[in-house]
Amino acid sequence: MSIVSTSTPSSSGRSEEMPAITERTARRSAETALFMRDHVLSLVSHDLRSPLNAIHSWAYVLDRKIDANDATAQRALEGIRNGVDQQVKLLESIVDTTRAETKALALNRAPFALRPLLDETLGDVREGLAARRGVTLALNTPLADQQMDGDRERLAAALWLLVTFAVEASANGTTVTLDADIDASKFCATVSWQASPAALTDPSLPHVLENFARAQATHPREASRISWVLSLCKRVSDAHDGAFEQGEWADGQPTTLKLRVPLAGA
CATH class of the missing domain: 3.30.565.10 (Histidine kinase-like ATPase, C-terminal domain)
Structure with a gap:
């Protein structure tokens, strides 16, 4: 083997190679x-989607539990749903689009x-x-x-x-x-x-x-x-x-x- x-090279020839x-x-x-930027964006996209999916699921559960005639509760539930939708759209329109440049690495x-x-x-x-x-x-x-x-x-x-x-x-x-x-x-x-x-x-x-x-x-x-x-x-x-x-x-x-x-x- x-x-x-x-080790540190001599000064001879360095002027031609250095540029x-x-x-x-x-x-x-x-x-x-x-690549680090896109990796971080991928982690953000993945790690945010998990809690957003959980919030969306619990909103569905609450929808079946909350009195349909309770206007305040219905507005709160609608606010939760809208918030989740906005965050998902933000991930799709900004995070996923930004990292698309290196998502499919061509060889x-x-x-x-x-x-x-x-x-x-x-x-x-x-x-x-x-x-x-x-x-x-x-x-x-x-x-x-x-x-x-x-x-x-x-x-x-x-x-x-x-x-x-x-x-x-x-x-x-x-x-x-x-x-x-x-x-x-x-x-x-x-x-x-x-x-x-x-x-x-x-x-x-x-x-x-x-x-x-x-x-x-x-x-x-x-x-x-x-x-x-x-x-x-x-x-x-x-x-x-x-x-x-x-x-x-x-x-x-x-x-x-x-x-x-x-x-x-x-």
Whole structure:
């Protein structure tokens, strides 16, 4: 198994590479924010509909219990129904419409080599954030010429976010490791590091992810729900019929992010 560690690069050649890397990092950050927005809207839509449905059901029960000749009670019941209808229309006209842009994630599938994608990802994250944070990146992989059939750009964005989030949540002088291999018919990528929630939200440190996203990632997660900022990773993996997993984390403890994607589409 080969091990490639990336440290702060020398200044030679940086002037030619830096503009493209900076532009790509900015685009990745914007994509991350877009998918996070739509993920939050999806949660809002889901979590609001449940109590609204319950209110609607209880209004039906009350309608059968309340005296039809009680004008005050009937007006109150009508107000409840109108309120529920208004909230549902608001969800449909604003929330659902807004998130429609990424609801159906289109893929541009084509064969591509995996190893260059891994090297490119670590190079981007190193230049965009890791070098400025004093975090070392390491790649553990036996991959050389292996290929997969998928959307390279989407997968590049997902891998970038995996590594970037780990760097954001790492203290100076630590190492973020990307393990990549092929398991049966799937490409498997695992990012591991020692969690530092303080580094994730420290305003004195360089960051590329939004403040709100990083702060939310430090909150306790509900069962099976991922941090909002990582929603792009889940959407990309789901679109490829794969899986994304965010490990539990505590200050100073090892943690992981895992992405598994079939080598070929169904």
